[in-house]
Amino acid sequence: xxxxxxxxxxxxxxxxxxxxxxxxxxxxxxxxxxxxxxxxxxxxxxxxxxxxxxxxxxxxxxxxxxxxxxxxxxxxxxxxxxxxxxxxxxxxxxxxxxxxxxxxxxxxxxxxxxxxxxxxxxxxxxxxxxxxxxxxxxxxxxxxxxxxxxxxxxxxxxxxxxxxxxxxxxxxxxxxxxxxxxxxxxxxxxxxxx
Numbered sequence: 001x002x003x004x005x006x007x008x009x010x011x012x013x014x015x016x017x018x019x020x021x022x023x024x025x026x027x028x029x030x031x032x033x034x035x036x037x038x039x040x041x042x043x044x045x046x047x048x049x050x051x052x053x054x055x056x057x058x059x060x061x062x063x064x065x066x067x068x069x070x071x072x073x074x075x076x077x078x079x080x081x082x083x084x085x086x087x088x089x090x091x092x093x094x095x096x097x098x099x100x101x102x103x104x105x106x107x108x109x110x111x112x113x114x115x116x117x118x119x120x121x122x123x124x125x126x127x128x129x130x131x132x133x134x135x136x137x138x139x140x141x142x143x144x145x146x147x148x149x150x151x152x153x154x155x156x157x158x159x160x161x162x163x164x165x166x167x168x169x170x171x172x173x174x175x176x177x178x179x180x181x182x183x184x185x186x187x188x189x190x191x192x193x194x
Contacts (some may be wrong), residue, residue, distance in 0.1 A: 004041040011112050012036045015092050023093035023105060030094075033060030035119035037088030037116060045080070046122035047071070047191060048113065049169060050131040051101045052092035062087045063170070068171035070180070073129075074187045076131045080194055086120055088113065090135055101131060110135060117162075124193045127164050129169030136164055165189055 035052035055065030
């Protein structure tokens with residue numbers, strides 16, 4: 001077992017041990033799992049969403065529902081295999097009714113994500129949706145470059161540590177089929193990092 005795998009298991013155990021939060025109570029009441037992340041523990045490319053949905057919470061796997069199918073198709077379009085990247089979310093437990101994560105929930109779970117990034121050391125972080133984009137841009141000191149996802153998608157932002165590529169969340173293409181072509185076009189930018 002690699003050192004990265006051991007460190008990521010420690011994070012999993014810490015998330016499992018969380019108590020006294022609305023999301024943990026909801027997880028236990030529903031018989032759900034936290035969704036820590038999956039993929040290559042030494043990945044060059046990390047995908048970060050905002051929070052698990054119903055299918056994800058039932059299985060403990062990120063992006064395994066309809067949005068996950070879209071993500072898999074996007075990866076296939078650039079000949080990238082899911083097992084070669086690392087996929088996670090900022091918030092590790094599902095918010096009730098798939099509502100947006102609240103600021104205090106992001107604050108609670110973000111240190112786990114920060115440690116995942118520190119362990120894996122990706123060269124590229126692909127943010128999926130506005131919450132992930134906002135958090136990652138601020139984390140890397142790009143507050144002044146934050147714009148709406150409708151403007152930021154498909155642009156790359158360089159830092160000394162990592163390249164950031166904001167994309168629309170794949171779920172957005174479920175509700176607005178016109179976005180699928182945009183997301184497919186945007187993900188082509190990853191080809192130069194593969």
